[in-house]
Amino acid sequence: MSTAASSRSFKLALVQLLVTSSKEANLRNARSKVLEAAKNGANVVVLPECFNSPYGTQYFPQYAEPLENSPSSRALQEMARDAKVYLIGGSFPEEKEKKYYNTCTIWDPKGERLGVHRKIHLFDIDVPNKITFKESEILSPGSSPTSFLTPWGRIGVGICYDIRFPELAMIAARKGCVAMIYPGAFNMTTGPLHWELLQRARAVDNQIYVSACSPARDPNSSYIAWGHSTVVDPLGVVVATTDEKESITYADIDLEKIDEARQNIPVTSQRRFDVYPDVSAGN
Ligand SMILES: *[C@@H]1O[C@H](CO)[C@@H](O)[C@H](O)[C@H]1NC(C)=O
Numbered sequence: 001m002s003t004a005a006s007s008r009s010f011k012l013a014l015v016q017l018l019v020t021s022s023k024e025a026n027l028r029n030a031r032s033k034v035l036e037a038a039k040n041g042a043n044v045v046v047l048p049e050c051f052n053s054p055y056g057t058q059y060f061p062q063y064a065e066p067l068e069n070s071p072s073s074r075a076l077q078e079m080a081r082d083a084k085v086y087l088i089g090g091s092f093p094e095e096k097e098k099k100y101y102n103t104c105t106i107w108d109p110k111g112e113r114l115g116v117h118r119k120i121h122l123f124d125i126d127v128p129n130k131i132t133f134k135e136s137e138i139l140s141p142g143s144s145p146t147s148f149l150t151p152w153g154r155i156g157v158g159i160c161y162d163i164r165f166p167e168l169a170m171i172a173a174r175k176g177c178v179a180m181i182y183p184g185a186f187n188m189t190t191g192p193l194h195w196e197l198l199q200r201a202r203a204v205d206n207q208i209y210v211s212a213c214s215p216a217r218d219p220n221s222s223y224i225a226w227g228h229s230t231v232v233d234p235l236g237v238v239v240a241t242t243d244e245k246e247s248i249t250y251a252d253i254d255l256e257k258i259d260e261a262r263q264n265i266p267v268t269s270q271r272r273f274d275v276y277p278d279v280s281a282g283n
């Protein structure tokens with residue numbers, strides 16, 4: 001089942017974790033799934049948004065941890081090191097100087113932290129008498145795009161709502177990223193409507209791989225996630241996906257497909273920055 005990674009291809013694994021209210025159980029379960037993915041040949045493994053905590057502003061203060069030397073950070077570091085994979089550690093609520101962030105940490109196969117992404121676009125909605133959900137009541141936003149280097153090229157990271165803002169993926173692609181990866185948790189309305197569409201849109205616009213990793217659906221939780229972790233190729237084709245249950249989704253990421261897409265449909269080299277600005281300039 002595992003194809004050996006070459007310099008032009010690698011195996012990506014999306015761990016669609018069933019997140020419970022027990023942080024310890026979530027960390028244990030994440031660890032066993034990351035090790036399983038590595039055993040099946042994964043080189044880069046992704047966990048979902050809020051993998052250590054139920055999703056919801058009411059939970060963030062209780063589950064939040066500092067970045068350095070905290071139980072979730074240490075668990076992620078050990079998972080990456082023991083599995084010998086690049087690990088995009090979903091996100092967990094981070095506490096820093098009395099502020100909270102929705103934070104993704106990225107680890108290399110030696111357990112060194114390669115990067116930190118704090119969710120830039122906070123999800124605030126207020127439909128009177130229907131739904132009010134304001135991350136900004138509790139969270140502070142990050143303020144810089146994030147990418148990290150692997151032996152196969154640079155990978156950009158965003159979190160959930162960040163995918164609705166095309167600029168982040170454009171900046172990543174123009175800085176040479178081969179993929180943009182989003183831990184995320186869409187709900188039962190926005191999931192069927194936009195989850196796949198947004199990934200395909202970011203992929204086809206930028207001719208890179210795009211992937212989003214969701215928690216599994218728990219019908220008893222206060223926020224019901226859509227699931228359907230997905231990988232889209234540089235032509236906008238869904239190359240791997242799943243249903244709502246706990247699972248690991250694998251995809252071979254073939255960098256030749258980026259070159260092929262860009263040769264066949266040369267938007268990447270035919271942009272007119274004399275007519276409109278380049279959002280990646282200055283980033
Ligand atoms: C999901 O979120 C959207 C806003 O992003 C909201 O309009 C909708 O009511 C929510 N759906 C459910 C089932 O909670």
Ligand SMILES: *[C@@H]1O[C@H](CO)[C@@H](O)[C@H](O)[C@H]1NC(C)=O
Nearest residue numbers: 018020216217218219220221
């Ligand atoms: C949801 O709750 C029901 C009833 O308590 C239980 O049987 C079921 O296992 C729960 N589902 C999950 C995914 O925890």
